[in-house]
Amino acid sequence: MESLRGKLLIAGAALFDPTFRRAILLVAHHDDEGAMGVILNRPADVTVGQAAPDLAALVGSEEPVFVGGPVQPEAAVVLAEFDEPNKAGVVAFDSIGFLAGEDPATVTGIRRGRVFVGHAGWGPGQLEEEMESDSWITDQARREDVFTSDPEGLWVRVLRRKGPDYEILATMPFDPSTN
Numbered sequence: 001m002e003s004l005r006g007k008l009l010i011a012g013a014a015l016f017d018p019t020f021r022r023a024i025l026l027v028a029h030h031d032d033e034g035a036m037g038v039i040l041n042r043p044a045d046v047t048v049g050q051a052a053p054d055l056a057a058l059v060g061s062e063e064p065v066f067v068g069g070p071v072q073p074e075a076a077v078v079l080a081e082f083d084e085p086n087k088a089g090v091v092a093f094d095s096i097g098f099l100a101g102e103d104p105a106t107v108t109g110i111r112r113g114r115v116f117v118g119h120a121g122w123g124p125g126q127l128e129e130e131m132e133s134d135s136w137i138t139d140q141a142r143r144e145d146v147f148t149s150d151p152e153g154l155w156v157r158v159l160r161r162k163g164p165d166y167e168i169l170a171t172m173p174f175d176p177s178t179n
Helices: 053-059 126-132 151-161 164-170
Strands: 007-011 024-031 034-039 043-047 064-067 071-082 090-093 096-098 110-122 136-140
Touching: 007 151, 024 090, 024 096, 024 151, 034 064, 034 126, 053 071, 053 110, 110 126, 126 136, 136 151, 151 164
Parallel strands: 064 110
Antiparallel strands: 007 024, 007 136, 024 034, 034 110, 043 064, 071 096, 071 110, 090 096
């Protein structure tokens, strides 16, 4: 399978795990040893200023923290748009990438960013198995997906832009048993 780095993983109808139900993930790394990404559409009820004040200068103190996934929920990662992408620790696509482990006070050249607690991770072959079982639909990530002002509506918007074959899925409620 070709690398999914820089792609969106869109939760499909067969994915019932509540952590990933109607989730949109950005894949930051994908190779034979596994994959890593963050959920883009799960803002938490806490601001960066409240939860990670040392990162507030990078993204703004009133910005929400996002729940990036179930792996290492105590760790914060910053996804940012860089003036110079080679300054990112991991580049997901274009100028969008993750900060390396440097002191946030010394970081420059970030146009905008988001703070995530935790991330999503897959071991060798795990994501490929999930793709074969139709858990995920893919699409190319866009800057406006990463930094959307309406993260809760992202799943529906991305499905609709994929065209008429995905319209019915975009109307599916979070809990299909209530339909």
